[in-house]
Amino acid sequence: MTPERLDIDQLPGYALRRAANAMIGRLAERLSGLDIRVSEATAMILVNNGDCLTASDIARALDIRRTNMVPMLKRLEDRGLIERRALDGKSQALMLTAQGEKVLAAARQEIAAFEAELIARVPEPHREHLLPALQALYLPP
Amino acid sequence: MTPERLDIDQLPGYALRRAANAMIGRLAERLSGLDIRVSEATAMILVNNGDCLTASDIARALDIRRTNMVPMLKRLEDRGLIERRALDGKSQALMLTAQGEKVLAAARQEIAAFEAELIARVPEPHREHLLPALQALYLPP
DNA sequence: TATTGTTATACTCTATAACTATA
DNA sequence: TATAGTTATAGAGTATAACAATA
Numbered sequence: 001m002t003p004e005r006l007d008i009d010q011l012p013g014y015a016l017r018r019a020a021n022a023m024i025g026r027l028a029e030r031l032s033g034l035d036i037r038v039s040e041a042t043a044m045i046l047v048n049n050g051d052c053l054t055a056s057d058i059a060r061a062l063d064i065r066r067t068n069m070v071p072m073l074k075r076l077e078d079r080g081l082i083e084r085r086a087l088d089g090k091s092q093a094l095m096l097t098a099q100g101e102k103v104l105a106a107a108r109q110e111i112a113a114f115e116a117e118l119i120a121r122v123p124e125p126h127r128e129h130l131l132p133a134l135q136a137l138y139l140p141p
Numbered sequence: 142m143t144p145e146r147l148d149i150d151q152l153p154g155y156a157l158r159r160a161a162n163a164m165i166g167r168l169a170e171r172l173s174g175l176d177i178r179v180s181e182a183t184a185m186i187l188v189n190n191g192d193c194l195t196a197s198d199i200a201r202a203l204d205i206r207r208t209n210m211v212p213m214l215k216r217l218e219d220r221g222l223i224e225r226r227a228l229d230g231k232s233q234a235l236m237l238t239a240q241g242e243k244v245l246a247a248a249r250q251e252i253a254a255f256e257a258e259l260i261a262r263v264p265e266p267h268r269e270h271l272l273p274a275l276q277a278l279y280l281p282p
Numbered sequence: 283t284a285t286t287g288t289t290a291t292a293c294t295c296t297a298t299a300a301c302t303a304t305a
Numbered sequence: 306t307a308t309a310g311t312t313a314t315a316g317a318g319t320a321t322a323a324c325a326a327t328a
Contacts, residue, residue, distance in 0.1 A: 005190050006249065008183060009280070010271045013164060013256050017179070018204070020279035021284050021296080022163030023154060028317085039318065042155065045147050046198035056286060063159070065320060070288060072318095090327040108147060115154050122274045122282075127268035131153045133263045139150070141262075162319080169294085180295065197309055210297060210310060231304040231309050 016137075023118055030110040034103055040076060041107045043069075044096065047082060048104055052093040063138075076100070157278075166258055168259055171251040182248045183215060184210075185237065188223060189245055193234040204279075217241070 008014045029037050032061055034046070046058050059066035073094070076082045081100035084092040096104060122130055149155045169179050177185070187199050196214055200207035214235070217223040222241035225233040237245060263271055 004249070006186050006252075007190075008186055010272070011252070011256055012275065013168060013252070013259050014176040014183065015272055015275035015279070016157075016161050016259075017165055019275040019313080020157050022204075024158055025296090027154060037317065038158070039228070042149060045149055049146050049148075053327085054286075063163075067289085068319065088328075092287080108145070111147075111154070111246070115152055118154050118157075118278065122277045126270040126274040126277070127297075129267040131151070131156055133267040133271040133274070134153065134156035134160040135150070136263045136267070137259065138156070138163040139212040166319090178294070195309070205295080206297060207310075208298085208312085213295095229305075233310080 017136075023114075026117070027111070027114045030114055031107060034106055035079075036103065036107060040072060041104075041111065043072060044076070044081065044100065044104045044107065047094045048096050048101070051088060054087070054091045054093060058094070076110075077117070164255075167258070168252070168255045171255055172248060174201075175247055175251070177222075177244065177248060181213060182245075182252065184213060184218070185222065185241065185245045185248065188235045189237050189242070193228060195228070195232045195234060197232075199235070 005039065008104045024038055031038060031041055042062065043058055046061055047053055055069040059069050074082075074121070077084065080097055081103055083095050083097050083100075085095060087093050119127060119130075152173060165179060170274065172182055174177060183203065184199055187202055188194060191198070196210040197207045200210050206234060214223065216226075221238055222244055224236050224238050224241075228234050260271075
């Protein structure tokens with residue numbers, strides 16, 4: 001039971017948590033002017049990208065439980081940013097409304113600025129390695 | 142308002158969020174057997190490292206509000222993992238109890254295994270760049 | 283029998299506001 | 306007057322369990 005000193009700032013896992021908290025907080029600030037959350041912006045991007053995507057599809061793509069989509073999509077729908085169209089008696093396709101596309105366009109600007117700021121913070125020699133390293137941590141091998 | 146397709150998996154910010162969620166979830170699983178949370182393990186490491194650290198010191202080191210330390214330290218104290226010693230009428234030094242050191246030793250094993258697993262997931266050419274890249278995202282420049 | 287959508291609930295981490303007591 | 310500890314509360318992003326309806 002030696003009182004080993006563990007320097008947490010040298011642990012990639014700790015740095016990952018701190019970096020994510022710090023950066024996502026900054027993105028949240030940027031999006032707060034549009035009154036949308038980071039998770040909502042992400043979902044809107046996917047809805048905009050895909051054709052006939054359902055709530056379950058989005059949940060699978062984001063690797064979160066589909067139960068969490070319910071309040072999130074309800075809020076987006078209540079605000080007139082998304083619409084649903086029945087695909088059959090069970091599934092509903094999600095689509096952005098005109099207003100939703102407008103908000104997403106603005107969100108995209110903020111996201112672009114955010115991503116630029118993020119990359120700018122990373123010193124040159126490490127820059128190109130960040131994305132593939134992070135992808136390896138969450139994408140299936 | 143071109144319906145530009147934004148591939149979120151190519152955004153470092155998105156990858157950062159996904160990677161952190163995925164990996165921290167795995168660490169939480171590892172620590173759940175010890176019935177301690179990730180944030181608690183982090184705090185215990187700092188308490189163990191430093192001498193006469195107060196709750197406010199820990200909060201500053203982790204860059205979180207000191208209000209959040211209250212329920213967390215209370216839980217650790219109730220479980221007999223930490224003790225407090227008055228430094229003056231205002232500040233309290235935090236220390237691990239013998240039981241706390243035992244739990245921390247076990248937590249350290251899990252953390253070491255977790256960090257090894259994390260690094261192992263990152264392909265060789267990117268590996269050494271991950272930590273410095275992440276540090277640049279949360280440490281002051 | 284697997285999947286979709288849903289309700290209700292809870293957990294983790296972090297934040298804000300406001301207060302007391304001490305340095 | 307700045308700091309330490311505290312209380313109470315809220316927000317964001319998850320999770321689990323259980324259910325009805327449909328494919």
